[in-house]
Amino acid sequence: MSENPFLHLDQQITGDIYTSPEIQENLARLCDEFGSRFAGTEGERLAAEFLKTRLEAYGLKNVHLEPVDYLGWRRKEATLEVLSPLEKRIACISLPHTPARVVEADLIDMGDGAPAAFERRADEIRGKIVMANSEIAPAGVRRWIHRNEKLGRSILAGAVGFIFINHYPGYGPATGGIGHKGRLALVPGISLSYEDGAYLQRLLAREGQVRVRLTTRDESAPMQSWNVVGELPGEGEEIVALGCHYDGHDISQGATDPASGVVAVLEAARALSKYAGTLPCTLRFIFWGIEEIGLLGSSAYVQTHEDELDRFRFYFNMDSAGAVKEKGVMLNEWPDLAPLFKRWSKEMAWPFEVGQSVNAHSDHFPFLKAGVPTGGMEQVKKTLSGRGYGHTAHDTLDKTDLTSMREAAMLAARLALRIASQPGWPAQRRTPQEVAALFDKPEYQEAAAFREALDEYYRTHGG
Numbered sequence: 001m002s003e004n005p006f007l008h009l010d011q012q013i014t015g016d017i018y019t020s021p022e023i024q025e026n027l028a029r030l031c032d033e034f035g036s037r038f039a040g041t042e043g044e045r046l047a048a049e050f051l052k053t054r055l056e057a058y059g060l061k062n063v064h065l066e067p068v069d070y071l072g073w074r075r076k077e078a079t080l081e082v083l084s085p086l087e088k089r090i091a092c093i094s095l096p097h098t099p100a101r102v103v104e105a106d107l108i109d110m111g112d113g114a115p116a117a118f119e120r121r122a123d124e125i126r127g128k129i130v131m132a133n134s135e136i137a138p139a140g141v142r143r144w145i146h147r148n149e150k151l152g153r154s155i156l157a158g159a160v161g162f163i164f165i166n167h168y169p170g171y172g173p174a175t176g177g178i179g180h181k182g183r184l185a186l187v188p189g190i191s192l193s194y195e196d197g198a199y200l201q202r203l204l205a206r207e208g209q210v211r212v213r214l215t216t217r218d219e220s221a222p223m224q225s226w227n228v229v230g231e232l233p234g235e236g237e238e239i240v241a242l243g244c245h246y247d248g249h250d251i252s253q254g255a256t257d258p259a260s261g262v263v264a265v266l267e268a269a270r271a272l273s274k275y276a277g278t279l280p281c282t283l284r285f286i287f288w289g290i291e292e293i294g295l296l297g298s299s300a301y302v303q304t305h306e307d308e309l310d311r312f313r314f315y316f317n318m319d320s321a322g323a324v325k326e327k328g329v330m331l332n333e334w335p336d337l338a339p340l341f342k343r344w345s346k347e348m349a350w351p352f353e354v355g356q357s358v359n360a361h362s363d364h365f366p367f368l369k370a371g372v373p374t375g376g377m378e379q380v381k382k383t384l385s386g387r388g389y390g391h392t393a394h395d396t397l398d399k400t401d402l403t404s405m406r407e408a409a410m411l412a413a414r415l416a417l418r419i420a421s422q423p424g425w426p427a428q429r430r431t432p433q434e435v436a437a438l439f440d441k442p443e444y445q446e447a448a449a450f451r452e453a454l455d456e457y458y459r460t461h462g463g
């Protein structure tokens, strides 16, 4: 039996979280009152104010909003018309940061959108509108092939439009940002339900050629969002940060993604503020704006706070954490930290897995690129099945689970306590060369090479 030096605090924090109504009440405010909290909506502003007010009420210090200027986007009706071999209108929605445009072209079906398929069929794509479904792990691929990799590979091959098809029956179309680093995508992108997509795929397979007209009318304009920040000042210079984005997608309440994580971070802040006293490191809690259209809030933060990053001991990302089934700690390739987390799992009498992997799809990524030690609350043994109702109109409050959100808050609070109290920290901020070497590892090389090619393409092709 290993000794638990935090036993008394663990008991207070855990008991508090499991007997408090705060999580459920905060979740109801975020989802039922403020709605999607999508960037540019009134609900986004109200949610940011609300989070600030909660942090203040919980006794956190230096609570403030940090404004972020960005190119905003407003949804308008999109249309997809089949022109030949028959005439038909297909229901669709725009993908955030699509440009407003009319394109007429033939369809090409790229199926699951595997990178190898894009390579094999590159010559067929130019001038066409690509259809690809939302399957995240195409056959033969062992990593998550994100929507934007399918879109990006389409753009690199000369496609003039992109149609994203939900691979789940019955959930309607799935949304998701398609811009590039805050800019509009170079080609228009829309999304279809599984059923409408399957119809188009059958039509194309049967007829060999299908011509469509895709029209997007969305508006974009400069807007302002906010990261919401509060902290529990510590005795030393170092900072341990916990964060989750608070914006959802405009077609949804964004209840599991991300609100289940927002309330867990908020609850961890409340419990730690009440019981943990002053720790050796500062605990900083950050709610990110505009994650869903390209990690814009966290990217801006990492830029603005460059002079502080050396003091970041660890950034722990909690995106959707209250909806993670088997909660573990996914470290972003920090092998020296694994023994610590494994020891804490034993000490806490709360078994959790510790894994190592890197992806680019949430707010840890700007920190990771800047070399800061990062990780997230994730399922370590991934099923790679996809988002389910995430990013659809069905991600509503009724899909969340109170016990799971409490578990996320409890685990986050107890881990933050330990990360901040650990004498000596075995992870050093990576140099730019070390970051580059990480992305050069065989398992990350393909994704990194793709990101680089796309960056280069956007640099040379305006938008």
Ligand SMILES: [Zn+2]
Pocket: 245, 257, 258, 291, 319, 320
């Ligand atoms: Zn999210």
